[in-house]
Amino acid sequence: MRLPSRLRLRRRPRRTLLLGGARSGKSSLAERMLADAADVTYVATAGRREGDSEWAERIELHRVRRPAGWRTVETCDLVPLLAETGGPLLVDCLALWLTDAMDRVGAWDDAVWNGGGAQELRARTAELVAALAASPRRVVAVSNEVGSGVVPATASGRRFRDELGRLNAAVADVCEDVRLVVAGRSLRLSEW
Structure with missing residues (x-):
């Protein structure tokens, strides 16, 4: 039986999810929390984009902010890291993990999506959420909140928005601490 969030937060949470829009301060807050x-271990799911100088600059700004003693791992293979014992994990970010997962299952193509891609993506998501719930480590995960804006004009954009909403809700369900970050400020979200 899960305790109400007001009772669970008396102790330091083992799992935290930080949600917010672009440049809202999610990553900075996650770094301050740890x-x-x-x-x-800072898990960067962004990867590199050859020839994209603006993206490289974003990655470098994140890298410079981190304490020198932190280890950085650039991967979207989160399940093994969550299963390990050790120090805290900062996962930045789940939206980029989802993009990679959708790429791997071919979710952008309607025929693939309808021919099993949706089930494969949902299985990957369930595996990630189960690994997070079972993780012995302290985890602070960052994710974008994209469901409050304009409805995307393309089917693939709407698919991504919907799947990110599902992923965020599933992750929130196993986290003791869920916060919405807006303009560098965080608001703790309750279960009900």
């Missing part, structure tokens, strides 16, 4: 922790 600033005093030892042996932090």
Whole structure:
């Protein structure tokens, strides 16, 4: 039986989800939350984009902010990291993990999506959520909140928005601490 969030937060949460829009301060807050922790692993799901200087600049700004003692792992293979024992994980970000997962199952193509891609993506998402729920590590995960804006004009854009909403809700369900970050400020979200 899960305790109401007001009771669960008396102790430091083991799992935190930070949601917000672009440039809302999610990553900075995640870094501050773990600033005093030892042996932090920063999991960067963004990857590199050859020839994209603006993207490289964004990645470098994130890298410069991190404490020197933090280890950085650039991967979307989160399940093995969640299964390990060790120091805290900062996962930045789940929206980019979802983009990679959708790429891997061919979810952008309607024929693939309808021919099993949707089920494969949902299985990957369920595996990630189960690994997060079972993880012995402290985890702070960052994700974009995209469901409050304009409805995307394309079917693939709407598919991504909908799947990210499902992923965020599933992750939130296994986190003791869920916050919405807007303009660098966070608001703790309750279960009901």
